[in-house]
Amino acid sequence: MRQVLRYGLIVLALVVTTVHHQTGLWPALTSPIELGLRDTMQHALASDKDQDEVVLVDIHEQSLQAVGPWPWSRQTLAELVDSLINQYEARIVVLDIVLPTARDRLGDQALARLAEEKKLVLSEVFDYLDREPALASGVPSAGAPPRQESKAATPLSAKGFLANHEGLARAPCVGNIGFLPDRDGKLRQLPLLTEWQGQLHFTLAAAALECLGLNALQGLPHEALQQGQGQYRLRFAHHDSSWIVIPADMLLDQTAGPDPELLPLLRNRIVIVGASALGLSDRVATPLSSSISGMFVHAQLLSELLRGQTQKLNPPIAMRYSLMAHLGLVLVLAIGLLRSRGLAWLAGSAATVVFLWGLLTAWQTSTGAAAPITPALWGFAVLALGLIPWEWIEDRRQARSTRRLLSRYVAPDVLKEILKSRRTDQASLLAPQSTIITVLVADMAGYSEATKLLRLDQAATLTRSFLSAITRPVWQNRGTLDRYTGDGLVAFWGAPVPDPEHSLHALKAAQQMLAAVAALKAELTAQGLPAVSVRIGLAQGPALVGDFGTPYRAAYTAVGNCINLAARLEALAKEKGTAILMDQTVAQAGKTAGVVETQLLGNETIRGFGAIALYGAARPAGSETG
Numbered sequence: 168m169r170q171v172l173r174y175g176l177i178v179l180a181l182v183v184t185t186v187h188h189q190t191g192l193w194p195a196l197t198s199p200i201e202l203g204l205r206d207t208m209q210h211a212l213a214s215d216k217d218q219d220e221v222v223l224v225d226i227h228e229q230s231l232q233a234v235g236p237w238p239w240s241r242q243t244l245a246e247l248v249d250s251l252i253n254q255y256e257a258r259i260v261v262l263d264i265v266l267p268t269a270r271d272r273l274g275d276q277a278l279a280r281l282a283e284e285k286k287l288v289l290s291e292v293f294d295y296l297d298r299e300p301a302l303a304s305g306v307p308s309a310g311a312p313p314r315q316e317s318k319a320a321t322p323l324s325a326k327g328f329l330a331n332h333e334g335l336a337r338a339p340c341v342g343n344i345g346f347l348p349d350r351d352g353k354l355r356q357l358p359l360l361t362e363w364q365g366q367l368h369f370t371l372a373a374a375a376l377e378c379l380g381l382n383a384l385q386g387l388p389h390e391a392l393q394q395g396q397g398q399y400r401l402r403f404a405h406h407d408s409s410w411i412v413i414p415a416d417m418l419l420d421q422t423a424g425p426d427p428e429l430l431p432l433l434r435n436r437i438v439i440v441g442a443s444a445l446g447l448s449d450r451v452a453t454p455l456s457s458s459i460s461g462m463f464v465h466a467q468l469l470s471e472l473l474r475g476q477t478q479k480l481n482p483p484i485a486m487r488y489s490l491m492a493h494l495g496l497v498l499v500l501a502i503g504l505l506r507s508r509g510l511a512w513l514a515g516s517a518a519t520v521v522f523l524w525g526l527l528t529a530w531q532t533s534t535g536a537a538a539p540i541t542p543a544l545w546g547f548a549v550l551a552l553g554l555i556p557w558e559w560i561e562d563r564r565q566a567r568s569t570r571r572l573l574s575r576y577v578a579p580d581v582l583k584e585i586l587k588s589r590r591t592d593q594a595s596l597l598a599p600q601s602t603i604i605t606v607l608v609a610d611m612a613g614y615s616e617a618t619k620l621l622r623l624d625q626a627a628t629l630t631r632s633f634l635s636a637i638t639r640p641v642w643q644n645r646g647t648l649d650r651y652t653g654d655g656l657v658a659f660w661g662a663p664v665p666d667p668e669h670s671l672h673a674l675k676a677a678q679q680m681l682a683a684v685a686a687l688k689a690e691l692t693a694q695g696l697p698a699v700s701v702r703i704g705l706a707q708g709p710a711l712v713g714d715f716g717t718p719y720r721a722a723y724t725a726v727g728n729c730i731n732l733a734a735r736l737e738a739l740a741k742e743k744g745t746a747i748l749m750d751q752t753v754a755q756a757g758k759t760a761g762v763v764e765t766q767l768l769g770n771e772t773i774r775g776f777g778a779i780a781l782y783g784a785a786r787p788a789g790s791e792t793g
Contacts, residue, residue: 241274310366342374704737
């Protein structure tokens with residue numbers, strides 16, 4: 168069942184990623200996140216390098232104070248444009264201002280003449296909202312019929328317009344400055360083409376290039392024009408501080424002639440004349456700024472069109488690559504979650520995948536790809552909200568099961584270590600595995616003799632006291648209690664926690680058992696109960712250790728010849744006159760570490776094992792062999 172839920176969630180995460188990538192899901196929720204993350208990435212990737220293809224002339228607050236309040240006379244505007252063209256040798260001037268009504272005749276005529284000479288690009292606004300009545304002011308430009316390279320493009324249909332007055336209607340170069348902001352009010356895309364009464368109208372930046380004899384649509388994939396329902400998504404590759412901005416009043420002050428410092432900045436440049444003064448209401452919010460003059464947006468688009476900074480890959484291929492990358496990231500995270508071995512592994516897997524997702528997002532944003540950047544994020548969310556809690560719940564359940572099972576066998580501090588280091592891997596922890604262990608078998612000497620004259624309750628008390636005395640050293644030396652054998656026990660070292668010094672710990676436990684039984688003997692004698700003693704057998708060897716339980720009962724135990732050998736040694740201890748009898752491997756480990764004094768007691772042929780060298784250990788004072 169667990170595996171079915173795991174893989175079901177992974178499939179759901181992949182489906183959500185695919186559907187969101189292709190069609191989008193829950194736009195009310197996902198769109199703000201998509202846009203916000205893209206804005207953040209664009210702001211981080213935007214360059215501060217100075218841009219010199221486009222220069223901005225700003226009608227700002229100080230210009231209004233120096234020249235006079237808005238609206239300026241048309242003669243003043245004509246002088247500004249004429250100065251830029253004839254004195255500062257600008258390549259072309261783009262006027263980001265709409266002039267819907269005629270004013271001073273000479274000034275309007277001068278502007279019309281500059282426009283007819285294709286030295287000036289005028290602006291008009293197309294409205295895309297259904298209004299009652301529709302916006303209609305001024306005379307819209309003639310526009311142009313669809314060209315061969317724009318037939319596949321999807322223009323945005325206009326519902327109304329705000330155009331220049333009739334005296335400027337014949338201007339050959341007019342660009343649209345209308346736009347549709349996103350739901351949050353930010354401008355992120357512009358309609359490169361707008362359809363009005365069967366004619367196509369370019370956005371202002373594209374109109375400027377067309378006026379210079381350049382094909383504004385050349386090199387733009389048709390799909391780039393179709394994205395966003397007929398709109399082109401800007402890359403916003405340059406911070407607002409990258410542009411050269413010259414105050415308009417500096418260019419109108421010609422008392423000393425052209426400023427020699429401004430001449431190299433303006434010569435052969437495309438110049439956009441716009442307004443940042445708050446009273447002129449030409450401010451927009453973009454991914455890079457909460458409030459900026461619209462001329463900065465046109466400068467961004469002009470830079471992209473001039474440099475060909477559009478999608479380098481064919482958009483359908485880019486979309487396929489993007490989808491494959493997002494699906495791959497979801498799979499990588501899923502594999503990381505399934506193979507997690509604790510919090511560090513889980514955190515590392517998540518951090519790695521998020522880092523890769525950040526690289527993918529940065530690449531998509533830098534290329535201006537139309538593909539969404541958050542599909543993998545929603546796949547991550549499905550896994551995080553489904554798989555991680557489920558895995559956590561299952562791990563807690565398994566940890567409780569492991570705790571219940573092992574708490575009967577291992578010391579509390581060892582159990583804490585097990586649960587801390589391998590708490591999510593109960594299957595491998597309890598699965599039978601072959602390892603080298605040291606086995607200790609302890610038994611009460613003369614149990615039948617000691618208990619045959621005692622009442623049942625006295626015999627039970629004696630047995631519990633003895634088992635407690637010999638169990639405590641197992642716990643204190645990080646041993647594993649295999650089982651009680653009536654009046655004795657079997658314990659081992661080396662599993663489930665690896666212990667490179669398992670023989671030494673077993674020897675220490677054996678010595679502490681002798682001391683504990685000696686103390687118990689004194690207590691029993693004072694109570695008038697029979698004296699007790701203990702015999703211990705120690706052997707080292709390979710064993711199969713793990714949970715050998717059944718559906719009816721769990722049992723963590725060890726299986727191997729070393730257990731049988733330790734039992735045989737315990738039985739031989741009385742005959743050899745020692746409390747602790749061990750094989751050569753355990754004795755050598757104790758001698759090397761100086762833990763116990765051992766002596767060779769001779770060789771003994773033990774059924775099933777052949778000739779075995781037997782070693783005895785010195786007993787603490789007061790202990791007996793029984």
